[in-house]
Amino acid sequence: MADLDLKSIEKKWAEYWEKEKIFKFNPKTGKKIYSIDTPPPTVSGEMHIGHAYSYSQEDFIARYKRMRGFEVFYPFGTDDNGLPTERLIEKLKNVKSKSMTRADFIDLCLKTLKEITPAFIQDWKNLGVSCDYGIYYSTIDKHARKISQKNFIELFKAGRIYKESFPTIYCPECQTPVAQAELEDKNLGSLFSTLKFKVDGNDLGIATTRPELLGACVCVFVNPRDKRYKNLIGKKARVPLFGHEVPIIADESADIEKGTGVLMVCSYGDKYDVDAIKRNKLQPRIIFSHNGTLNIKGYEGMKIKDARKKILKELEEKGLIIEQKQIEHAVNVHDKCGTEIEFLPVEQWFIKILDKKSELIKQGKKIKWHPEFMFKRYENWIKGLEWDWSISRDRHFGVPIPAWSCAKCRKIIIADEKELPVDPLQTKKKCPDCKSELEAEKQVFDTWMTSSLTPQIASSLAGGKIKIPYDLRPQAHDIIRTWAFYTITKSYLHENEIPWKNIFISGFVTLGGEKMSKSKGNIIRPQIVMDKYGSDALRYGAASSKLGEDLDYQEKDLITGKKFVTKIMNASRFVFMNLAYQDKMPKLCESDRLFLSELNKLVKRVTSAFEEYNYSRAKLETEKFFWEVFTDNYLEIVKGRVYNGNASEKASAFYALYHGLLTILKLMAPFTPFISEEIYQTYFRKHEGRKSIHLEDWPVEGGVRELRHDDKTWAAFLEIIAKVRQRKSEAKMAMNSQIALTLTKEQMKEMEEVISDLRNVCCAREVNEGREFKVEFF
């Protein structure tokens, strides 16, 4: 057969599904609802390969559930309320967000998104992701802003939200507080310098990698068990270069082995310092401004790294450095920009969560994790949490925090639910107590504050018909600590409920075992792959590895996928070439009955695999059956009867072929939806009558009489065929060469009822009983 025009086949059915609204959610059908909390991708130009794989994997489940008779709620959203979108819009529209009002910029975003989102979503449609694209949200649209702000108000009223100036993880590059979840480790080289402090006129060496913090030094720790420094406790140390005196305090946390065993505590070098200062009730010396420069005399306006250089030089000139060595150590950086984070006291908003850690673990336990071990990652993350959730970001673009404060009486005023969504910068308010003009809150929400509400946002688009918990949340493992965690937290705090019953965690796509990244230049573009091999082949590739495991991108998997598509098309051609449709089950020939009995077992296995969300086993089983049982053997077995059988032999074959193919097609429909649809529409629809194979009923077992020994008989049948093929191959004879076949008495008995099919498939002119299995050529 000529090369299949996969592209036009896939295009045809993608358009058909959209036009006929095949995947439209309709709560009026009365069917049981299966709800999916679809991940909203960030609009960033085009879908990447990781998307292609993970959305394929969740779509297998969606399509399966639909065929199982569920009304599938499968919305589509985009996550547009963050830095990537801000940057994208700035680039596309050649604007600077900060030179516009927030309201105007959000308007421009919405307008631009409206222009570019359809092309972006087209990739998902081309891939065959069977969402109801009519149920669409963006996390910056009016609707999402309203829900996000409403939730904030609820939490505020419940006393869950507080505003505090607190030394917080702060990114000097992005000039905003960030959450613990936004940190990454990075190994950096650093200069470890031992500096001369003075105590009672004597030198005291203290090692540090952050000499620029000298001016912020508020005390010095030594370990009380450290004999070297016992006599210093309670005395004062003079800070080099800056000259102020700080107390020497005994603290168990000082590591005797590290550096000189003495450490300086500064406001603030890291979380340790924050705790140390709080614990000892010390007065902090803040030397950084929010823009990441120093504000201490002599170094005003200098960036941290420049100040470090300058101070080191001055220390050296004055002979205050005792020792220096190069070390490598891990530092925390902001995941968005890679900048080393600092700790700065900033006014910000928090959701109190630390008091609910064990409850949140309990909530997580109520959810079924696929794979199960992913729960551990969730649990570990919560156990290690040391900060409340900081939800405010000092950025221009985002969902505004709906709050004002009174400069005079320091009262915080929260928006009224009726006025949502609201931008405080656009809404003037007076203090209800002192009547003075209120100050608008300038900060916006952390994007997770809004995206953790996707179940509520999507549900409200369906008229609130979808209740929490949803049935399924699909997502990747890198955002367990953010998206999954925050969504569980929100549902717990608002609804006292889990957000979904199941969470389905996909792995990453790697190339040669390495993460794909733009900087490495090892990106595979799914658009090109789909173009070359077809979407069915790409989905087929996405189905070939276990859930939760990283999957190495292999072009050969796609070639195999494409081969499957061609093969099933060709097999269908054969099935229908001579077929006369059998409405009712005719009297079956024994091999047809055995085949259908095997098919039933397959249906059972595949269904149970799908029920466990084990799509890869479902696909593997079906594919194996199709290839090894259906095409390699069964088609060969019935060929003789299809061409030359009598009416009743033909009828039996036609019935089994028709149902065999239809069943395989249905089992594969979640994986390869396009070719399945093509074959269904071409051959089956006139008999089966549904508008789409994807609206068909999932195959059920039954229909044929099954006997206890079917398995054994069928296996023996296939084994004899294989043995004959082996003998022919060893003898370098063609497969269609004529033979005389000798079977043992036992084999003869087992093959009794399929003997004429056996003769056909082996091209055996005669079959005799003998002492041993034998193949002789004519």
Place this chain on the structure above:
RNA sequence: GGGCCUGUAGUCUAGUGGCAAAAUGACUCGUUUACACCGAGUAGUCAGGAGUUCGAUUCUCUUCAGGCCCACCA
């Protein structure tokens, strides 16, 4: 330092307390009434060690290697 995952054929992946599997590559042969994007056949594998067991690739412990998350950051 803590937690989790992984290690199966040249490659990439399934899988199991009882003969170790598919795809791909390699080699040999064949066929044109579904299919050369084909068919048939051959060779090739459980990281190392110890334990539990009649039996371990599978369970337990351990070593080694790789990955992820967290902690450390003076």
